[in-house]
Amino acid sequence: MSRRKPGPTPNLLLQIMAALGEGHITETWIADPGMVTEGLCQTSGARHITINPQHQVVDLVLHECAHRLHPEWSERYIRNRVGWLRRRMTDEQIQTVYAEYERRRYRRKSVRRADDP
Numbered sequence: 001m002s003r004r005k006p007g008p009t010p011n012l013l014l015q016i017m018a019a020l021g022e023g024h025i026t027e028t029w030i031a032d033p034g035m036v037t038e039g040l041c042q043t044s045g046a047r048h049i050t051i052n053p054q055h056q057v058v059d060l061v062l063h064e065c066a067h068r069l070h071p072e073w074s075e076r077y078i079r080n081r082v083g084w085l086r087r088r089m090t091d092e093q094i095q096t097v098y099a100e101y102e103r104r105r106y107r108r109k110s111v112r113r114a115d116d117p
Contacts, residue, residue, distance in 0.1 A: 013028060019045050024048045024049060024051070025049045025051065026048065026050045026051070027051050027052075027053050028051075030050060030052040030054060033093060039051045054094055054098040055094065057098060057101060058086070058101070059082065059086055061098075061101050062082045062085060062097070063078060063082045063084060064079045081085075
């Protein structure tokens with residue numbers, strides 16, 4: 001539960017939601033030798049956005065697996081260790097972890113609530 005008091009929606013969030021509504025978003029692997037690229041924004045023309053889902057997912061998988069392996073480690077220490085590990089991973093290693101995650105993940109079916117039409 002958030003400790004922040006509800007208030008007016010920040011203007012930037014409203015602008016971002018409007019930009020998201022424009023579409024022109026692609027989710028795909030971005031190969032950029034020597035760099036970690038999580039997303040790109042083409043600023044000319046249709047202003048297309050490309051998102052690399054693998055980096056964020058791999059970070060989360062590494063983080064949660066580290067919790068499973070070492071429950072005695074603090075959150076800060078795990079963030080530190082996973083960040084260190086992630087910066088040293090090759091593109092091939094990232095793709096391997098992501099592919100294994102995709103193979104093993106379980107997607108829950110959405111449950112319709114009684115008050116839904």
